[in-house]
Amino acid sequence: MTGLCGPSFLRRIEADASRERGSRTSAATGGRPQSVGGTDRVTFSTQGKTAPAARSGDVRLGLLADHLAYHLRRAQDASFQAFASLVDRADLSPGHFTILTIIGENPGLNQTALSQATGRDKSTLTPALKTLEQQGAITRTRSEIDRRAFLLKLTPAGEDYLAQLTVHAHQHGRWLDEVVGEFNKPLLIHLLEQIAEKLPTAS
Structure with a gap:
C-alpha cells in the first residue's frame, strides 16, 4: 500500500484532473482552444468569456500547484457543486445529506457522536441541525440521562426526504467513480482517511 501512495499515484490523479478540466473548458467555450501556460497555471473564465489576466490570460498557482490542501478544497467544491446540480432545493447541502444519513443509520445518537x-465542530453542526429541525426533517430531544445532550432522530418526513436524496447520491457516486476509476478508489479513500485521522487539530 505504501508504494501505491507515492508521488506517481498523486501525479496520475492530477493528470487525470487536468485532462478533465481541459475537456470541460473546451465544452464550455464551444470547443475553442484555451491557452495553458504550464503545469503551475490554470485558465479561468467569467460568464463564458475568458477573463483578462496577466501572462496571456493565465494565472500562476505558485506553490499551490503542489499543495494538497488547495487541490482537496477544489475537489470538495467540485463534488459539492455536482451534488447540488442533482438536488432541486437550494436550502440543502451535501453536508445536510451526510447528517441525515448518519442520523438515519443511528437513531437516537447525540450531537457529540x-x-x-x-x-464538523459545534459552530457549523448546530446551525445545520437547527435548519433541518425547522424543515421538519429531524427531532432533537434532551437526553434523560444527560440533560445537556440532545438525541437526534429522523421524522417520517425526514425519512422520505432522505430516500429521495439517496437516489441523487447514487448518481453523484457514479460520477465520482468514473473520474477516479475502480482501481484508484480504495486507495484514494484510504489516503483521505489518513488525512482526516492524522492531521493535528485545534482541540
Whole structure:
C-alpha cells in the first residue's frame, strides 16, 4: 500500500484532473482552444468569456500547484457543486445529506457522536441541525440521562426526504467513480482517511 501512495499515484490523479478540466473548458467555450501556460497555471473564465489576466490570460498557482490542501478544497467544491446540480432545493447541502444519513443509520445518537462522525465542530453542526429541525426533517430531544445532550432522530418526513436524496447520491457516486476509476478508489479513500485521522487539530 505504501508504494501505491507515492508521488506517481498523486501525479496520475492530477493528470487525470487536468485532462478533465481541459475537456470541460473546451465544452464550455464551444470547443475553442484555451491557452495553458504550464503545469503551475490554470485558465479561468467569467460568464463564458475568458477573463483578462496577466501572462496571456493565465494565472500562476505558485506553490499551490503542489499543495494538497488547495487541490482537496477544489475537489470538495467540485463534488459539492455536482451534488447540488442533482438536488432541486437550494436550502440543502451535501453536508445536510451526510447528517441525515448518519442520523438515519443511528437513531437516537447525540450531537457529540454526530460531530465526530461528520468531522464538523459545534459552530457549523448546530446551525445545520437547527435548519433541518425547522424543515421538519429531524427531532432533537434532551437526553434523560444527560440533560445537556440532545438525541437526534429522523421524522417520517425526514425519512422520505432522505430516500429521495439517496437516489441523487447514487448518481453523484457514479460520477465520482468514473473520474477516479475502480482501481484508484480504495486507495484514494484510504489516503483521505489518513488525512482526516492524522492531521493535528485545534482541540
